[in-house]
Amino acid sequence: MSGMNHLTIFQLNDTHAYLDLHPEIFFEGNGEGRFRNAGGYARIATILNEARSANPDGVLVLDNGDTFHGTYPAVTSMGESLVPILNSMGIDGMTAHWEFAYGPNQLKKLSSLLNYPMLANNCYDERSKQPVFPTHTIIEKAGLKIGVIGIACHIVDKTMPPHFSSGVYFTLGNEELPAQIEKLRKVDQVDLIVVVSHLGFPIEVKIASEVDGIDILLSSHTHNRLYKPVRINNTLIIQSGCHGSFIGCLELEIENGQILNYHHKLIEVLEDIQPDPKVQALINLVLVPHKDLLQSAVGETKTALHRYSQLESTMDNLLLESIAEVTNAELAFSNGWRYGAPIPPGPVTMNDLWNIIPTNPPVSTVELTGKELLEMLEENLERTFASNPYGQMGGYVKRCLGLKMFIKIENPAGTRIQELFIGDRRVDLYHKYLAAFVTMQGVSQKYGTNRRNSDYHAIDALKQYIEKRGIISIGLNGTVQVV
Incomplete structure (x- = not known):
């Protein structure tokens, strides 16, 4: 290769199956968010098409995963309804996280239907110990040979329901990288190494600091809106929000395998962007059959x-109040999920409820001792705030109702909780408390006794709670206080 090469990389990450326009919060200096409608694959297609017109052979589009799951049309079709839309976008490769919610076999089926590869250097078959998906691919764009390595989310077999990882296991993917990079450089003679990762920004920064030879690292999972790239060890790292409200664009000038100049833009997928008519027609085919219900x-x-808050959120307080009410439990827990488009003041629809908790799990109860509560909450705080990023394996802090804890985030594992109150009383280590929860991410199997499923599923509980009141007002309870 010689001369100057102009390559434009677009990043999609954590779209969570938001196919079309939806409400989004944009942060402002007054401390409050402003709602605007944003997103949709047809608008993203327009952005990509304009870039391809300007640089016909120089546009690389990569998807970090959390793509096939998160909304009713996706979940009810086990991801399959999205395939025609995604295949129309000109995507060059992707990796995965919530895609495993349908089980590895369904993900293999989805991958076989895509016209681009699913990449994961860290997902292995339990029997053969061989990679389940290709670890990398080589793509030629802008006169360059580009080696693209995928790293799937490593927590699938560690913190998520067992069926997500049936027959497979995950590593962090970092130890595999050096040999893969060396082979791509020396044997395949690539000009550029791009890593598409779903590990989360803190972990990816640490990997970039430890592993040489990564030119571009496309980050995801933690829903960061990075308005400028982070440069670590000659690696450029970008991440581009969530729900398809943004698309990341990195324009590169490359000469003799060296990035001489770059320009980055976090592009808001504005409502007034003209949707691509072909992609919009495919989206409508998926959405229209569910329109009346949703x-x-x-x-x-x-x-x-x-x-969009780390310690406590209004959306999850609604969920927790709903599941506590139908079970008469004094405590309630759910996972600190990041996904779920915000709901502005005004009407709440069935579509909103499905966006809150698209898996619609049963509402369950369990009896937990005070000692178990402390252990469970300390474990969650460590998984959220571990000082070594390689120990982080969660979303936000576990969502809690009926308790109040005072924490030191900076403390070592097992020592963050200074005080824990249940109601207005200090926790009793030997007392058993009845807790409502959804999914094993709410209360792991290793904690508690007398686990039971109620007659309700999460969306039933949400619907009943709202219909009973007509108009709801959900605030923050100060459940987790940083001291």
């Missing part, structure tokens, strides 16, 4: 419901 109103909210 647009039906359940009630109204006076307060914004969202998950």
